[in-house]
Amino acid sequence: MATTAHQAQYLEDRYYSVLEDPSGHLPIAAVSSPAWASHFATLAGTSLPPNIRHPRSTYWLRFTVLADARLAADWYLELYDPHIGSATLFRPAAAGLALAYDSVTTGANYPFATRPLPYKNFLFNLGLRHGQPTTYYLRLRSDTPTSFRAMLHSGPALIPEMSLQYWLLGGFYGVLFIMLVYNLFLFFFLKEKSYIHYVFYVLSGALLFLSEDGLGFQYMWPFSAPLNHFIGAVAPVLLLLTFAQYARSFLDTAARLPVLDQHIRWVVSLSGALLVLDVALIHSGFSFWLYLLPYGLLYYAAWRAYRGGLRPARYLLLAQALVAGSLTFLICRKLGIDFYNNAYTVYSLNVAFVIEVAVLSYALADKIKGLMDTTLVTQRRLLKQLRKRHQAQDQLLEQLRENQALKDQLNSELEALVARRTDELRQQNDTIAAQNRELLETNGLLALQSAAIEQLNSDLSRDLQDQKHARLQAREFDFGEFSQLYPDKDACLRYLADLKWQGGYRCRKCGHEKSCEAREPFARRCTRCRYVESATTGTLLQKCKFPIVKALYAVFLLHAHRGRYAPAELARVLELRPATSWSFAQKVLAALQRRSHAPTSSTASPGPMCCWTARLM
Incomplete structure (x- = not known):
């Protein structure tokens, strides 16, 4: 490729050729020799993605740059993927040394201080020889499938572009910080659990973006490459878990959709376990496909909740649709598919996440407002009912007073009537007592007669049974x-x-x-x-x-x-x-x-x- 007056040029697949070294032990002297020149193959016109497809192999990229003699500025090579484990640029040495190369090594497996330039991405000074072609070799090795995406920058335009990116990313994290603090205060004041779930979701998203754009490795943990790998692996899982918890709390799926809520919990737990297993043991590099099912299930739950009458769920649907669109570009870049790969699509996920954070915060506020409105309506209805109840109680008290007066009058009349009736009952009791004595005497006589009859029946039954047995003994039974x-x-x-x-x-x-x-x-x-x-x-x-x-x-x-x-x-x-x-x-x-x-x-x-x-x- 030839440098032009343009300030930046993408290193497209037609400009370089690739050599895969499964052993990982080929030296630059062998790779740059004419004997190995035919082993390099270009990816242009093939279906192979510009990615590290086999994590255990070492990949060599060979490209030639023709510097315009009129453009005396320095040119830099920028690698966009911050997860490349080891990246070594081999530049031709000083004139007079045949097949001699200087090397600069850095990568995600090394502390940040090993980078030749303090930048969030990997940046190498090409040291072009103006007016003549220069061949470079780039050795890449990574534990996960990473991309070959790179760009050539001219020196004068690099500083303004870097400053613009840092300013934009600073604004991005500033918005996240503001939303985080705002919702944290709302949680302390309202005691609504959805706010703290939202705060954890924003923290997980910020941690994920710090790992993806390289700012976390540059400013927060520059001396620990293993910690950088760990955060890069764990942050997506945390984002999934915190978003699932926030969505379940926001949509109230446990009460509205209990069966679907159980499925969501199982699917999210299983997906999280598989993601951790992939990070710890498998290293497939395609674990992002495991996010489709849980996020799709949560999106379906939001749609069901919206159809069920939860109007704030429409904001969740809108926010997730924006994030899904931006994730399409990210997945295409991971797979090496050339689908609108430019600065806008690279940072589309950041923009979508900011919009999502704002929309979800508004949705949460709208939900709380709806709950408060419902509470106020319920309180007004209860107040009206209480007023009616007080009026009914006053009427009841008045009625009770009238009833008490009537009861006192009736009690007086009843007492006189009871006294008169008591005398009559006393006389009748005496008569009944005399009759009871006569009945007892009669019952005694009847009991004696009943005993005599029972004895007679028993004798008759025994005689009849004896008669039957006698007949049976005498063989007279039919x-x-x-x-x-x-x-x-x-x-x-x-x-x-x-x-x-x-x-x-x-x-x-x-x-x-x-x-x-x-x-x-x-x-x-x-x-x-x-x-x-x-x-x-x-x-x-x-x-x-x-x-x-x-x-x-x-x-x-x-x-x-x-x-x-x-x-x-x-x-x-x-x-x-x-x-x-x-x-x-x-x-x-x-x-x-x-x-x-x-x-x-x-x-x-x-x-x-x-x-x-x-x-x-």
């Missing part, structure tokens, strides 16, 4: 009468359970003698092995396929006729299939035959049904 004695399955199971465990329970599996009730009616569960035994287990009625009442009656009939009861007749009486009747009869006859040869159990208690029901066991 199925209808038998069903009255054992009307349903529960009655039969109850009888079987009493008969089966009349001598005490003993588990069939483990022999344990303690049990508890089971879920099945009249069954027992062993308290040791948990074995469940039903009332029919081990009896003739186990696994019976027809109603247990009929089965019990069949046992009675077969026992009553000593086994000489035809299965066909049994099937007819019980309304069973002949095969079922014959199978069950054979089972009962076999049991009768076994029991006739076995000694009588000593545990069976005597009773009217022992003679035939013992055959069930």
